[in-house]
Amino acid sequence: MCRLILTLSLLATSAWCLLPAWGEAPQKVVEIATVDDLVAEINSKIELLTQQVASADAFAKTHEKKEVNQAAGVIACMAQAIVEHPDKAKAKFHAADVRDAAVALRAAKTFEEATKLVGVVKDAHAGTTSGSGKSEAEWNKLTSQGRMMEEINGRSATIRRSLRRLPKPDETARDCTTLAILALAMEADTHEVKDPAQLPLWKELSVKYRLEMTAMAKAVRAKDTAKANEHFTAANAACNKCHEQIRDKGK
Numbered sequence: 001m002c003r004l005i006l007t008l009s010l011l012a013t014s015a016w017c018l019l020p021a022w023g024e025a026p027q028k029v030v031e032i033a034t035v036d037d038l039v040a041e042i043n044s045k046i047e048l049l050t051q052q053v054a055s056a057d058a059f060a061k062t063h064e065k066k067e068v069n070q071a072a073g074v075i076a077c078m079a080q081a082i083v084e085h086p087d088k089a090k091a092k093f094h095a096a097d098v099r100d101a102a103v104a105l106r107a108a109k110t111f112e113e114a115t116k117l118v119g120v121v122k123d124a125h126a127g128t129t130s131g132s133g134k135s136e137a138e139w140n141k142l143t144s145q146g147r148m149m150e151e152i153n154g155r156s157a158t159i160r161r162s163l164r165r166l167p168k169p170d171e172t173a174r175d176c177t178t179l180a181i182l183a184l185a186m187e188a189d190t191h192e193v194k195d196p197a198q199l200p201l202w203k204e205l206s207v208k209y210r211l212e213m214t215a216m217a218k219a220v221r222a223k224d225t226a227k228a229n230e231h232f233t234a235a236n237a238a239c240n241k242c243h244e245q246i247r248d249k250g251k
């Protein structure tokens, strides 16, 4: 009897271990990015949001391409990375409040709504909120996958252009770490995987992408263009493999 209970409880424990727990990023964020980088990325996206809601016309154009949603998704991921970062005190705002405001903004449909919600993000970013946001968040709920892919795509093009001469290595390195942080959300959001047998491949490719982009950021900072190129090529192979073998499977 005792043995049966033991076996059952062992089974229960191992089943529990198989369940994904996305309350925390799958890799420690400190190994990927500094708080300064994360804050710089949030600052630049807040500037972008300000332009996006500068007028009803500007908003209409950008909303059509779901760009407000995209920028807000990036802010949410960077903010959650700060929440989980041991140096989070370096940020002069409550990162969890910024994250929650950004997630709310993603759903904005009208110019009025977006203007109001961008205001909420800015208040949180200015550090005037109470800090009531919880520290736990599910990484698969911070950004939409399609928007994240567009962000990855656009930034990859920017990175490719800068790699030739590397005029601003710090900026390019930040592009790389931003993509590596987004890859945490990619790993967590497996809803596009229709065949459970492909879950390990999804994980393998998103982890591969993240690790290559993290290593690339280091090579870029050291101005080692050859090494940076190697990591970039390997990272991009993960994109293609995932699209061919998972996204477009059966199409």
Ligand code: HEC
Pocket (backbone or CB within 6 Å): 145, 146, 147, 149, 150, 152, 153, 156, 186, 192, 202, 205, 206, 209, 235, 236, 238, 239, 240, 242, 243, 246, 247
């Ligand atoms: C682990 C799997 C995986 C990796 C790695 C991956 N993608 Fe994707 N990608 C997807 C899936 C799934 C979709 C469909 C998502 C959707 O439409 O919601 C997608 C969609 C896209 C889209 C279309 C977005 C849209 O508007 O719906 C682009 C562009 C894209 N990916 C670019 C990239 C680039 C560039 C990389 C690498 C630098 C990359 N992806 C890496 C799985 C992946």
